[in-house]
Amino acid sequence: MTANMHAFANGAELAGKLADKVAETLSIAVATRGSASIAVSGGSTPKAFFQALSSRSIEWGKVTITLVDERFVPADNPRSNHLLVQENLLKDKAAAAKFLPLYQAAASVEEAAVIATEETKAIGHPFDVAILGMGNDGHTASFFPGGSNLKTALDPNTPRGIITMEAEGAGEPRLTFTFSSLQDARLLVLHIEGEGKKEVLAKAEAAGEETEMPIRSMLRRAASPVEIYWAP
């Protein structure tokens, strides 16, 4: 419903400022409710932010980290978001945090989604923080244009939890939190970098179908304001 643009001079400055904001939000959650939860995205954009956040002094032992979405690959696969988080966020001070993976060594991705929903059901009612990315095709999380479960993923009546997604642009089958799980995060961030992504965002903010650019679901219908963090 609302989107607020936060523009920075460069990616390093953005990473530091976003880490400050997220650390502050998690600290407030710990002080208020005794624990905190954050769902983060994969891709190439969040690396510097993860590294900045890992050095922040908060009560990481009371923080649970999970993923907005994941490929159906084990954690030693170079395309695994778990691996990205392991190497860039679950270190330094943040090594004390609890991590809940979405990938499960199940016979099928559908079975993995059921297990992951069960494993994550104690957190995210709502998440204290959710960090979204956006692809050049307008996808966010694993809400891909033409995705096998896109309508279900975007439906506000689909319950919180994890569902599967297969799409041409997605590579492997995916596991993704649903729209309803992410849209009410206390701090809902869309982290994008580069002029190209700014143009994609402008396109997404114009008229058109949500299914063509699924990031529109967040920009139009999220209960929380979308805090857009951008740098050239």
Ligand SMILES: O=C(O)[C@H](O)[C@@H](O)[C@H](O)[C@H](O)COP(=O)(O)O
């Ligand atoms: O890849 C993932 O894990 C996420 O599904 C995806 O939503 C990501 O955030 C965007 O594709 C942006 O990716 P880049 O940061 O690499 O542009």
